[in-house]
Amino acid sequence: MSRPQTLNDWQALAARLTTTLNDRAFINDEFVAAVSGETFETINPATGEVLAHVASCDKADAEIAIRHARAAFKSGVWSRMPPGERKRVLLKLADLLEANQDELALLDTLDMGKPVTSALDDMAGAIGSIRYQAESIDKLYGEVAPTGQQALGMVLREPLGVVASIVPWNFPMMMTAWKIAPALAAGNSVILKPSEKSPLSALRLAELAREAGIPRGVFQVLPGFGHTVGRALALSMDVECLAFTGSTAVGKQLMQYAGQSNLKRVFLECGGKSPNIVFADCANLDRVAESAAAAIFYNQGEVCIAGSRLLVEHSIREAFVEKVVAAAERMQPGDPLDPASFMGAMVDKTQHERVMGYIRQGVEEGAALRAGGEDIAGPGLFIRPVVFDGVTSQMAIGCEEIFGPVLSVFGFETEAEALALANDSDFGLAAGLWSQDIDRIMRMTHQLESGQVFVNNWAGGDQTMPFGGVKQSGNGRDKSHHSLAEYTQLKSVWISLTP
Known part of the structure; x- marks a missing residue:
């Protein structure tokens, strides 16, 4: 199908698309209502039209998703999958995003008001990010330390575990890809918390991730608010990493939550006044x-x-x-x-x-x-x-x-x-x-x-250039091989070779 070219074309596609919107959370490979049954409205800011009533997840949903994410990680179904196999799955996901890019771009346009041409540019960035990180998986080496002949020193890179990705509403699909692509490529289980202002493309992404073959529990999507489900993810003792893009005030709060829980890693890309x-x-x-x-x-x-x-x-x-x-x-x-x-x-x-x-x-x-x-x-x-x-x-x-x-x-x-x-x-x-x-x-x-x-x-x-800030703009880096390294941890192995 050719890309819509005119306002009328995009309006016609929007009319068809809004009758099939997914409004449920994606937990353990299933689309489900929030445990509480609560929903929130997502509204087209260009018209005032209510697009959908989306599942509003909270602590109970987060605990379920974290349990499944941890079980998937420990099983090794993804974390110990050969890098070349993970690459194959993520490249298939990128292909699926490319095949559905008009629909995904339109969802972001309807959800948060950005021009559809801008949303299409975002999709190109999202697809490029997933492909770049997928292709990098089997090219990130460990190290052998320069020891004497009496020992062998190895430095291994291993995935962190459960990663919570909290993304903003201004570039929904692109920011999502920047976060989840390196985290998944490194072998982590990922729980995505999209903004309550733009959840629709993330839920469509979940469908495509399942179609691509990402195993059960490895990728989940929890729509909802920062003070409910976001806070639960940040305070969890079973989440090893928070990757966040948003305001400086919220970034500071997440760092406090990390200190109050398990000292999880917190990668922040916050505000700017450039x-x-x-x-x-x-x-x-x-x-x-x-x-x-x-x-x-x-x-x-x-x-x-x-x-x-x-x-x-x-x-x-x-x-x-x-x-x-x-x-x-x-x-x-x-x-x-x-x-x-x-x-x-x-x-x-x-x-x-x-x-x-x-x-x-x-x-x-x-x-x-x-x-x-x-x-x-x-x-x-x-x-x-x-x-x-x-x-x-x-x-x-x-x-x-x-x-x-x-x-x-x-x-x-x-x-x-x-x-x-x-x-x-x-x-x-x-x-x-x-x-x-x-x-x-x-x-x-x-x-x-x-x-x-x-x-x-x-x-x-x-995609080859790292993206991030200093001072109160944050500390993490998206894009490039530097972001892939952030979602791994180093393990030093010292093997004695003396009799």
Whole structure:
């Protein structure tokens, strides 16, 4: 079947898809209601339509899933399966995702409001992640220590056990793949807790995982809320690892839960307030302005690495901001099912109200509103791109993560001032740098307090590059072989060879 091409095509597919939505938890290879019988609504933020009433799991469901995950791990049905066999199963899963990518992308579009073109890009990333980690399984070696002839020292890599993956709503399928692919590849049992704001694609993924041949109990999906089922997973004595993407506040809470339970490993990818630094010597101001606008307005600004702080050298500031404003005017929100829409709807009323509150606060604090700022009437939760100029680090819009289409522009005179502004943040997830001066690029790349630096681009990289932050943006890494190693533990073996 060919991919839908028009708004009408996607609307027709959505009409068919919404009659067959899976709304139950996936525990031990079966789709089941929550033990409590409780459900929650998942709502299309572009229309206000209730899509489904999804099983709302809590502690009782978590305990059942953990018991099955641990039993599967100890049985060795997956954890001791030859790496080449695990690779074969995960590659089949990637093939199934590819065959069903339109449906999975559409589920995320309906569930959280992202444009369908963005959701399709996410699917390409998800499929690529699973294939990369699958192909890496049989290429991760242990070590032989450099001992003398009287001993043999080996360093073995072994899976951790039960891994709980708690993923966000802004990139549901891609973030899920980044978490579960390396964890499963390493031989762990995985319990996925999708956001209550975007659970539908995770439940469809469970069907495909079963079809691919992932054994019973090795992969399970528990929809529900963070304070119920998420908390139960984090406090469990039988979960060895938490892999989380979300807010810094929740990340800190999960670390406390780990300390209160079994000192489980906690890999965090948390908030960001990323600086995007533009020097006067950058090439092609029009292209850079377009990229700077996309860096914050893509996915409605609901992006952890959004370039929400734009730092511009004073000599080009006014001209450059005008170009960014012009680019913002071309990036207006529209129907998420329309392939022509660059932006979609905010995920829910809470997030919509939060962003509008920051916009009002920015005006009150004295920032110059250069674009946007008004609400869009109608049933959908849409916000036009917003550009504030004259922002300082003391303003809320200049230092707090908004997670919406709000750009804060700062000015600077010198490289040292730009660096100080960029690093004046609790966060350190990403940074952008636009310049043709290679000496400056290398100096600043080393001094920027960030887990990743994009030079003359924004958000570049592929599966070979680790993704993660420093400071209060977290400590873990997604993607690349580094993430696969995180889901293993080292065992030292010393064999005496003397008589």
